[in-house]
Amino acid sequence: MHRTYIRIPAHFYRVTLHNPTDSVTMALVPDENNATLIAHLLTEHYGLRKGEHITVTTTVIRHEDERSTGHVVYSDN
Secondary structure (H helix, E strand, C coil): CCEEEEECCCEEEEEEEECCCCEEEEEEECCHHHHHHHHHHHHHHCCCCCCCEEEEEEEECCCCCCCCCCEEEEECC
């Protein structure tokens, strides 16, 4: 049996659309440069309304002290 392990990063970058009443996560991206690019493209082409803005923040997806291996396993069963 062949197993492929993929390491899931502990931190992702959350691209969020904020308006005066709510906040919506638009993307979770593992790379800061890509998250910044997505936020820039959305700001330019999404057609933001008055009071809306897009931010990029660091988000912890899994804590380092979790007892899991931190791997996703894909099996060829």
